[in-house]
């Protein structure tokens with residue numbers, strides 16, 4: 001195993017296709033000697049999974065959303081992510097704090113400086129080493145979601161909301177270009193998978 005990125009997050013608007021690629025990424029890394037821990041946000045611990053259920057299905061405002069995801073993240077970090085990294089594992093996480101800036105920040109209009117304070121307080125500098133941002137047009141993502149499943153509370157938001165969330169990801173990518181890699185998720189799924197594996201080959 002080479003000594004590259006070990007905390008890797010997968011991001012994008014709902015329906016971009018990121019979850020479709022995490023298992024293949026894990027398999028590719030395992031074949032190269034990594035011990036892989038797969039997890040997700042909100043969630044990843046019993047407490048955080050309980051918060052996820054509330055988050056996805058109960059009505060609440062943007063501040064409550066932000067506080068809930070950071071509470072879940074605190075439990076997830078201390079119980080799962082940090083111990084796994086300390087044990088030398090590679091952590092693949094389906095969403096992390098970029099999602100909070102994109103959804104609660106750009107999507108809901110929550111104050112970005114306040115989100116930055118929560119980020120610093122909860123993470124104490126532990127950012128992902130690498131983030132794969134699956135970028136796709138909101139109308140394409142909406143078609144994929146409609147064909148795949150029933151919408152949860154967030155997925156019932158309109159196209160304008162997802163356009164703002166997408167712009168939130170673009171802003172995060174512009175602010176951290178060495179960490180956040182944009183993949184064009186509008187391509188066919190096999191093409192996207194090749195791009196994911198090429199990125200891992202370069203960075204892990």
Ligand SMILES: Nc1ncnc2c1ncn2[C@@H]1O[C@H](COP(=O)(O)OP(=O)(O)OP(=O)(O)O)[C@@H](O)[C@H]1O
Pocket residue numbers: 012013014015016017018019020021144145147148185186187188189190192
């Ligand atoms: N490149 C692609 N082209 C066409 N369909 C795709 C592509 N990638 C994924 N899909 C399909 O789109 C649907 C949504 O994919 P997936 O659940 O991976 O998205 P997601 O970004 O993880 O969404 P969410 O974050 O809301 O869970 C699935 O039915 C999946 O098979």
Ligand SMILES: Cc1cn([C@H]2C[C@H](O)[C@@H](COP(=O)(O)O)O2)c(=O)[nH]c1=O
Pocket residue numbers: 014040041042069094095096097099100101103104154155
């Ligand atoms: C971490 C995080 C997530 N969200 C939103 C994004 C999605 O709509 C859901 C999670 O569903 P998924 O199918 O597991 O992707 O939660 C958010 O708004 N803020 C966050 O910080």
